[in-house]
Amino acid sequence: MANILTPIPQLKLNDGTSIPMLAYGTGTAWYKSAEGGVDRKTVEGVKTAIKLGYYHLDNAEVYNTEPEMGIAIKESKIERSKLFVTTKVITNIANIAQAIDTSLKKLQLDYVDLYLIHSPFFAKSDEDLQKAWAEMEKVKASGKAKSIGVSNYFESHLKATLATANTPPSINQIEFHPYLQHGSLLPYHKSQNIAVAAYGPLTAVTKAKPGPCDEKLASLAKKYYVSEGEIALRWCIDQGVVAITTSGKEERLSDYLRAMTFSLTPKEVKDLAEIGTQKHYRGFWKAKFDENDRS
């Protein structure tokens, strides 16, 4: 089993802070459909991740796993400053000031490193996006979030937000893998100095298999003596994109860390990207994207 021999690289955000480029999320394999008692399996999952060196933890109010993450952090006895904790707001988007307080209480933290608007689909107009963003800026000013950002935003949502923002979003967390590259969205982020984080980074080797990338992923895995999943994670990181993954299996989580021990060449990144355009696959928020597509 691999341990964290090579440190996880950090990406500098536009507000001067740094974010670890590999994260452990509690939204997919772990989320609870309703609030309830503490789920010890989730607590142990987060503790295992921290033990292995996953110091970037991703959460959201809708996952109902903030209490478990809070307990895991406490029980891990890890220094707060070593962790990078993200959470997101959507259910309580109408009262962001209260939502951050509730999340912090559940997480047993004084601040989060990153606070995100989970999706733009609550907004009926650009003004709704702009008002919500102004509330996010207040959260940052209060010190309850070191950085603020968005998730699942199209270019049009970012443009509307930037039109009135005093502080631009630091990051947009989107589904990103070879089968969902979003055309010009990544270059747009670069032009605005907004970072990108990928959820679902393993999709090409899990849910979207079989696909046109299979052969390339297999040959790269053979070349670097790693699994195809580690190639998929590296493909994000080598493009400057933060990868957010998860697993309930310690061995798998440990293996993902091998993605920190090599890099793909620019040609390998490009080849996989080109092959990936032959297939389109979206795993999350499908109905919302179909309904709202104005990209």
Ligand SMILES: NC(=O)C1=CN([C@@H]2O[C@H](COP(=O)(O)OP(=O)(O)OC[C@H]3O[C@@H](n4cnc5c(N)ncnc54)[C@H](O)[C@@H]3O)[C@@H](O)[C@H]2O)C=CC1
């Ligand atoms: N902002 C947003 O709207 C969203 C955010 N997220 C965040 O991203 C995190 C990761 O999202 P995922 O889509 O789960 O990431 P992912 O694409 O890395 O997939 C991880 C899943 O793949 C499974 N897996 C890994 N290797 C496998 C293999 N060889 N064969 C079969 N299955 C395998 C793992 O057990 C795990 O369940 C979430 O926990 C959440 O924190 C996820 C979805 C939406």
Ligand SMILES: O=CCc1c[nH]c2ccccc12
């Ligand atoms: O964050 C995206 C995926 C996800 C997992 N659990 C929920 C609950 C409600 C909305 C989205 C999600």
